[in-house]
Amino acid sequence: MSETLVPFDEVVERFDPALGLEIHVELNTNTKMFCGCPAVFGGEPNTQVCPTCLGLPGAMPVVNGKAVESAIRIGLALNCEIAEWCRFARKNYFYPDMPKNFQTSQYDEPIAFEGYLDVTVPDENGGEGETFRIEIERAHMEEDTGKSSHVGGSDGRIHGADYSLVDYNRAGIPLIEIVTKPILGTGDKAPLVAKAYVSAIRDLIVALGVSDARMDQGSIRADVNLSLAPKGSGVLGTRSETKNVNSLRSVERAVRFEMSRHAGILDAGGSVLQETRHFHENDGTTSSGREKSDAEDYRYFPEPDLVPVAPSREWVEELRATLPENPAVKRTRLQGEWGFTDLEMRDTVGAGALDLVEQTVAAGAAPQAARKWWLTELARRANDAGVELTELAVTPAQVAAVQALVDAKTINDKLARQVFDGLLAGEGTPEEIIAARGLAVVSDEGALSAAVDKAIAENPDIADKIRDGKLAAAGALIGAVMKEMRGQADAGRVRELVLEKLS
Amino acid sequence: MSELIKKTAAELAGALAAGETTSVELTRAHLDRIAAVDGTAESGVHAFLHVDAEGALAQAAASDARRAAGQSRHLLDGVPIAVKDVLATQGLPTTCGSKILEGWVPPYDATVVRRIKEAGLPILGKTNMDEFAMGSSTEHSAYGPTRNPWDQTRIPGGSGGGSAAAVAAFEAPLALGTDTGGSIRQPGAVTGTVGVKPTYGGVSRYGLVALANSLDQVGPVTRTVLDSALLHELIAGHDPLDSTSVDAPVGSYVAAAREGAKGDLAGLRVGVIKELAGDGWQPGVMERFAETVDLLKELGAEVTEVSCPTFVHAMATYYLILPAECSSNLAKFDAMRYGLRVVPEGDPSAEAVMKATRDAGFGDEVKRRIMIGTYALSSGYYDAYYGQAQKVRTLISRDFAAAFEGVDVLVSPTSPTTAFPLGEKLDDPLAMYLQDLATIPANLAGVPGISVPAGLAAEDGLPVGFQVLAPALADDRLYRVGAAVEAALTQRWGGPILGEAPTLEGPR
């Protein structure tokens, strides 16, 4: 079916978008939500299972206390109220990856409810960003399903597959589902607000330490609900629900695409189907998901095999005291302390280097120097190695030590890069690497002076330009000297000598 | 017939301790009895769906070895037992009386099964039951009915007709049953045996294939009150695998039974439930009941009539809550992981396999309750049915609480009738449901109940049950009162009631 897509600019001229986001966070508890099986990613299929998570006849669930704790901490971090008494409920539907053909979840009695999270959408032109308050309806506990893989047929979908396999290792892994209220008034910022919200949730989850928070591995999964209403009408349109959008960029693109698609349908006088949709990473489009009916009646009722969860107020307050600084507040504080521009701060956060820079500064480096190393030299190396910055075999303390050696003029920036080579190769401390590789800058004034004289003699034209006051030409001479010294010279001192001799 | 099989479990334990017999000898005696009278789906008592002679004898030999080494684990170590087929038994088939689980062998033990194994009780086999415990006659078993040892043309009660009949026919001295709305007590009543539904949460449900999770409870099925107390103490207690199990010390049931058997109930306040009598109650049942109430007075109890007005709604409440829970519980039987798998012609989808399997694997009564439950939970009907039923349930609990403010125990006949002929109510589900009229309120409120034999009805000479109900966690009162009634009546009759039952011959 071909769809008419309305250009985004036109959509926001004539329509008000309403967003809704449901984020599933896979907790990093040792064991599953309702049994003692390990809750770790990977593992041979169907090896991390027991009667309970396989749904064998007679087996019963027992609530994982650690998961409840994580749920409460997430709820508190989202400024939610924590239920004094809540229950699990069964969500009934048939699907082969559901061991019991019901999911043990929470329905009308979530553990956390009525919260909010403030997110800031950066200004395109580098100005002050705009802050939106996202109202949180609820955060509730539930169990993950097994994982189906469809073999044969087209693109791994169930339709047309030759057969399907189910891995129940994932069945029963604790999930927290965070549901927003309808997010209104975002206008043309809707895609960015959605992205900023998911990003903020991810940061929060990382700071809480309750999940691996890897969107690429599915430990954070976002469902994006979107509807449009005629501008200024104040009503809510029919929504579509795009499932399992697995990167921040995809969240933004999915919202953008759905806005254009909805507008096309509404412009043509059609009505939007309330349905589940799939997002396609390759072209940024969505398509109708026919696998589950959205209008299904889940026949929720309280899980009779579990007793209510009733966290004491004392416990809730104890957990509140363990909450880390709100990531957004922390960011603002650090930016002030470091004197970074908005752009520098955004790049630092975007590169996942905020904590690394913070630790490097704490180890004694100047903030700008710390930022420079992590965002250029080390980011490039992480990228080359295909790993996260945090996974690189260089610690913030080592970066601070290298910068201290630069500050002491023992090495220069170029030599520092070779020190990082040595660190990554595991050759010892920065000092040991400098000694072993013979990297220290030459501080012998005589040798340096001779090299400068030689460079002037070999480049008379450039020397003349400098004598005529064209100081920018000095770079070429400095380069020649550095080459002669095989890089082991203090470029600042070389510049001083060149200018001295040609003045 | 070996005289050993006529002995109670307590007597067998004594004989073992005295070295008068061995576990192998008495296990073999019960296996011989099973071979002689149990028969098949077509004839005989048919209390067992699966007999594990080899396993039972091996467990018996191990028990004897322990005893010889002075390492017996429990008073009942070496006394054989039968287990209702709704409890998961590692290595033994567990079908729940359903075709959909034919051939399924659990890889784990129910907690109660683990406890009896650890105590050293040889497991004779798995007993017949209505499919997924839905019924009051064991006629809904997919493997053929169990027949009442008193009259093999009649029902043994249900759903646990197999366990009750096995004990009544001297095929086992002890059995485990489960009671969701009377499935231990009503079979006990109609077979002249003792059955106890413990307080909800008193015994672990882990490994009990749930019918209705909020109503189910595992309990003892025996020929004497003392034997029930012994078995109850063994299986009771908190289980970390069952969140709904009560974390409280197990009561002194054996001591209460021994105390009650002395026959002194002075000061005990007994309430006769007014609502559990009247039209439709078999006259012979009411006669034996009235007689037993008089007996309580003779033993020193103060008897009053107590009204529990909401009990008349118990049946309707039960038949909304139970189907709702079971419709969800039974969803897991979908041919994907275990049990029956029916694959339709062609190249069917998983959904088509699920449909075909469930259509072929479930009996009519199961399908009926799945449909009722699915409907009761549906969007738009939830409040009117399931939600309303839960409110009535609360009112029933309040009626119990109010009644127990004035009395220590409540009493009623266990079942409105004696055993009816096989087939009589099969086409009339409502008539079948009425069998549990008196037993259901206890499940809805979670309170414990016992059924003890009260004699034979004049019109048909068949056993009548006397029910005693106590407040939650006061299960010991059941044993005190039950044992007092049992001792006095046994003396009056000149021996146990099962002595009146016809002598069973092997199947023709």
Ligand SMILES: [Zn+2]
């Ligand atoms: Zn498990």
